[in-house]
Amino acid sequence: MxxxxxxxxxxxxxxxxxxxxxxxxxxxxxxxxxxxxxxxxxxxxxxxxxxxxxxxxxxxxxxxxxxxxxxxxxxxxxxxxxxxxxxxxxxxxxxxxxxxxxxxxxxxxxxxxxxxxxxxxxxxxxxxxxxLKLLYVANEAKIYKPLLKGALQKITSLRRLVIARTPASLASLSSLCLQSLTSLERLEIENFPELKTIPNLGSLISLDSLWIKNFPNIEYIPDLGSLTSLLFLSIEECPKLKSIPDLGSLTSLESLWIEECPKLKPLQSLSPPLTKLHIARCPLLKR
Structure with a gap:
């Protein structure tokens, strides 16, 4: 009805x-x-x-x-x-x-x-x-308090996590203990204007999709080489980002999307399974 x-x-x-x-x-x-x-x-x-x-x-x-x-x-x-x-x-x-x-x-x-x-x-x-299998939190400060106290790492069944437009009080992604989410398959992190680093995500061995968007102050991304299940990687709106670690070790990667990273230097080797490549507004990159 x-x-x-x-x-x-x-x-x-x-x-x-x-x-x-x-x-x-x-x-x-x-x-x-x-x-x-x-x-x-x-x-x-x-x-x-x-x-x-x-x-x-x-x-x-x-x-x-x-x-x-x-x-x-x-x-x-x-x-x-x-x-x-x-x-x-x-x-x-x-x-x-x-x-x-x-x-x-x-x-x-x-x-x-x-x-x-x-x-x-x-x-x-x-x-x-x-x-939980899916947790989506956008632009809300109060719900982060229990997550920062360690609640997130107890959700061992989590498959998809989206965190966007977080409060300024969240000084570091590391405080969310993302590394403990070993069953996570899809991670989207977006709009972190204060953060200068991204934690090492190497323990997320089940991850097949990763979105990183609007991190205006990060200059590099930690090594992603251990994410051997990763099929899709998107990096957008990171104006200070200078380098991405060697993507050649991402042996399952099929789609790579990079946009609005004007300082990003040329990429190293890409793995053969790659079938889709999108690069836009990245003047230092050559296709």
Whole structure:
């Protein structure tokens, strides 16, 4: 069921108990959901572009089958039930552009994907989900506190990690202990204007895709030679970057993308499997 441009959603019985998917979008006049809980069979919930919505339901206690939750562009949303940890089938949470959602969550261990952007949510101390496969965090300072305390290295099942537009207080990527994520397959690190170095990523033996973007102060990248599973490498917007270590040892590398690195010197040997090469706005490089 999709609800669009509705000023009121109430508990008058018109949401059937058998409803499995509920999408509420584009309802700027909606300020609250007059529901105690959602239909029992609900599996997927999306609330998008409800700019004046301040609160949702009272509790998730009736929603044991809920698997996916999305809140996007809800500027005034301040209340979401804190009993997420009771949703034992919950697999994915996406919260984007909800600037007033300063809520402490304890997430269930069933959670596999957590995607947070421009939303000041918090983990309770013991609430970092340890079975995550995907973690995306962009432009949010508060969620980094538990990660900096060592929570990230406990997520041994993590397959994809995206960290973008981090707070100035994050002085070093090393403090996140990325080296412990030996199951990581895809790493994207972006917009670190203060950082001058990138930690050695040699222990990420399962990594097959690596994005490094907008590091205006780094001059070199540590040796990547031990990343023998790496298929894709992208380096962009690093204006002071002068050198990249020998890429010839990346024996699985198929795609290389380099853009806006004006001081980057000519590359050393490239491995034979390389099938795609993109170089742009790098005047010192010759194809």
């Amino acid at each position: 999709t609800i669009h441009l509705s000023p009121r959603i109430s508990s008058d019985g018109w949401l059937p108990d058998t409803l499995k998917k509920l999408s509420i979008s584009g309802c700027p006049d909606l300020t609250m959901l007059l529901l105690r809980t959602f239909p029992k069979a609900l599996e997927r919930l999306s609330i998008i572009s409800c700019s004046n919505l301040e609160s949702t339901i009272e509790t998730f206690e009736n929603n044991e089958f809920l698997k996916v939750i999305k809140f996007v562009d809800c500027d005034k949303l301040t209340f979401v039930p804190s009993d997420l940890h009771n949703l034992t089938f919950l697999e994915s949470i996406l919260i984007w552009n909800c600037p007033n959602m300063e809520i402490s969550f304890k997430f269930p261990n069933s959670l596999q994907e957590l995607d947070i952007k421009d939303s000041p949510i918090l983990f309770v101390e013991e609430g970092v989900p340890t079975n």
